[in-house]
Amino acid sequence: MNFFRTKDIEQMKQMALASGMVKNLGVIxxxxxxxxxxxGTGIFVLTGVAAAKYAGPAVMLSFIISGFACGMAGLAYAEFSSIVxxxxxxxxxxxxxLGEIVAFIVGWNLVLEYTVTSSAVAAGWSGYVTGLFQSAGVQLPFAFTHVPADGGLINIPAILITLLLSFFLVRGTKESTKLNRILxxxxxxAIFIFLFLAGPKVDTMNWHPFMPFGFSGVAGGAAIVFFAYIGFDAVAxxxxxxxxxxxxxxxGMIGSLIICTLLYVAVAGVLTGVVPYTSLNNPEPVAYALRYIGYNIGSALVGVGAICGITTVLLVLLYGQARIFFAMSRDGMIPAQICKIHSKYRTPYIVTTVGCIVVSVIAGFAPIGVIAEMANIGTLSAFFVAAVGVMVLRLRKPDLPRKFRCPAVWAVGPLAVFSCGYLMYNLPIETWIRFIVWCTIGLFIYFGYSCKHSLLNK
Known part of the structure; x- marks a missing residue:
C-alpha cells in the first residue's frame, strides 16, 4: 500500500465542481x-499578555516576526490556491x-487547531459578555458562566454563541458573510477609536526599555501571538x-494578512506607549488602556468592539473547521456519510453540526488553559508543510498552469520553512509533548481506518 500516493489535481477540480456548494464569495x-x-482575541487580549510576560514594548517586533512567517507561508498558500x-x-x-499520510496528519492537526481555538474563543467571548453585564449592574449566575474546573457547572454563554453562529453557517455562506461584514x-x-483617542497620549518613555526580556523574549512572544494569525488559514x-x-x-489571503499585520503593530505600539507594559497582563488590555488615560466611554465602546471582534473570529473558525472535516470525509479519511450537502442551503450541514457540538461541549465543560497553545503548533506545522509542498510541486510538475506564482519561490519557500520552524522551536516543551501525542493518535487512526477507506485505495 502506497502511503505517499497523491491525488490527481484535475480529478480534485472535478470533485469540487460536483460538490454542489454555492459560489458567492468575491475578493472583498x-x-x-x-x-x-x-x-479579535489577538488584538484585544494577546497584545497585552505578550507585552507583559514576553516581549515588553518590543511586542511590535513579535507581531512583525509572526506576520513575516505567515506572509511567507501565505505566498505558498496563494500559489497552491491558484493550482488547487x-x-x-x-x-x-x-x-x-506530498502524499496521503502527510495530508492526513496535516488535516488531523488542522482539526485540532480549529476545534481547540474555537472552544477557547467561545470561552473568551463568554468572559467579555459576562464582564459587560457586570459593568451594567447585572450579575450572571457564576455556576452557569464557568466550567466545573473553575468552580461552576457549565459555561452557557459559550455554548449559546457557538450554537447561534453554527445556525448561520448552516443557513449558508451568504448569510454568514453578511453577519461577518457588519461585525x-x-x-x-473600535480599533480606530482606540488609535484616535490613545495615539496622542503616547509617552515614548514607556518604550524604555524596549526589549526588557531580550530577543529571546521577542521570539517567545512571536510564538505566542501567532495564535492571533490562525484565522488566516480559514480563507483558504x-x-x-x-x-x-x-x-x-x-x-484575499495576502490582502487580509497585510491589513491585519499593520493593525496589530499599530495597536501594540500605541498600547505600550500609553500604559507601562508591566500592567498589561489582564483580559482586556485595550479597554484598560483607555480607562488608564481617562476615556471611560471610549473604553466601553472598545469593549463592545472586542465582543464583535471575538464573534467574527469564532464564526470564521467554525466555518474553517467544517470545511476541513468536509474535505477529509469526501476523501474517505473519516466516514464519508457526514459530508452531505444540504438540499436547500447547499452547505455541509452535518459536519458543521458535528463540529458545533464538539466545540460546545469543550467550551461549556472543559478548562482550555495551555491546550490552546497546541493550536499554534498545529497551524505552524501546516504552514511548514505547505511551504515544502509548493517547492516539491515546482520540481515534480513545473508545467502546471499557475495563475499566481509565488515570487522567488526558492527564497520564499526556505524562509517560510525556517520562520515557521523557528516559531515552533520557541514553543514550550509541554506543547511539543502534546503535539507528538496528538500526531501519534492520528497515525493510529490513519493506519486503522483512513488508509483502507481512502478513495485512492479503492
Missing part, C-alpha cells in the same frame, strides 16, 4: 473574512504534492464557494 468577502478571523482551488487548505495542498465594521471602528478553506478562486483567493 475573502479579505473581510480574513480580517474577521484574524482581528478546492476546500481543505493545507490538507488538500499536501494531498496534491468586522464594528470592530474596525473557502475555495469551493468562491466565484473565481484562482484569482481571488491569493488576493
Amino acid at each position: 468577502d475573502l479579505i473581510l473574512l480574513g480580517i474577521g478571523g484574524v482581528i 482551488p478546492i476546500s481543505g487548505s493545507a490538507y488538500t495542498y499536501s494531498y496534491a504534492s 468586522v465594521g464594528v470592530k474596525l471602528l 478553506t473557502t475555495a469551493e464557494e468562491c466565484k473565481n478562486p484562482a484569482r481571488d483567493l491569493p488576493r
Whole structure:
C-alpha cells in the first residue's frame, strides 16, 4: 500500500465542481473574512499578555516576526490556491504534492487547531459578555458562566454563541458573510477609536526599555501571538464557494494578512506607549488602556468592539473547521456519510453540526488553559508543510498552469520553512509533548481506518 500516493489535481477540480456548494464569495468577502478571523482575541487580549510576560514594548517586533512567517507561508498558500482551488487548505495542498499520510496528519492537526481555538474563543467571548453585564449592574449566575474546573457547572454563554453562529453557517455562506461584514465594521471602528483617542497620549518613555526580556523574549512572544494569525488559514478553506478562486483567493489571503499585520503593530505600539507594559497582563488590555488615560466611554465602546471582534473570529473558525472535516470525509479519511450537502442551503450541514457540538461541549465543560497553545503548533506545522509542498510541486510538475506564482519561490519557500520552524522551536516543551501525542493518535487512526477507506485505495 502506497502511503505517499497523491491525488490527481484535475480529478480534485472535478470533485469540487460536483460538490454542489454555492459560489458567492468575491475578493472583498475573502479579505473581510480574513480580517474577521484574524482581528479579535489577538488584538484585544494577546497584545497585552505578550507585552507583559514576553516581549515588553518590543511586542511590535513579535507581531512583525509572526506576520513575516505567515506572509511567507501565505505566498505558498496563494500559489497552491491558484493550482488547487478546492476546500481543505493545507490538507488538500499536501494531498496534491506530498502524499496521503502527510495530508492526513496535516488535516488531523488542522482539526485540532480549529476545534481547540474555537472552544477557547467561545470561552473568551463568554468572559467579555459576562464582564459587560457586570459593568451594567447585572450579575450572571457564576455556576452557569464557568466550567466545573473553575468552580461552576457549565459555561452557557459559550455554548449559546457557538450554537447561534453554527445556525448561520448552516443557513449558508451568504448569510454568514453578511453577519461577518457588519461585525468586522464594528470592530474596525473600535480599533480606530482606540488609535484616535490613545495615539496622542503616547509617552515614548514607556518604550524604555524596549526589549526588557531580550530577543529571546521577542521570539517567545512571536510564538505566542501567532495564535492571533490562525484565522488566516480559514480563507483558504473557502475555495469551493468562491466565484473565481484562482484569482481571488491569493488576493484575499495576502490582502487580509497585510491589513491585519499593520493593525496589530499599530495597536501594540500605541498600547505600550500609553500604559507601562508591566500592567498589561489582564483580559482586556485595550479597554484598560483607555480607562488608564481617562476615556471611560471610549473604553466601553472598545469593549463592545472586542465582543464583535471575538464573534467574527469564532464564526470564521467554525466555518474553517467544517470545511476541513468536509474535505477529509469526501476523501474517505473519516466516514464519508457526514459530508452531505444540504438540499436547500447547499452547505455541509452535518459536519458543521458535528463540529458545533464538539466545540460546545469543550467550551461549556472543559478548562482550555495551555491546550490552546497546541493550536499554534498545529497551524505552524501546516504552514511548514505547505511551504515544502509548493517547492516539491515546482520540481515534480513545473508545467502546471499557475495563475499566481509565488515570487522567488526558492527564497520564499526556505524562509517560510525556517520562520515557521523557528516559531515552533520557541514553543514550550509541554506543547511539543502534546503535539507528538496528538500526531501519534492520528497515525493510529490513519493506519486503522483512513488508509483502507481512502478513495485512492479503492
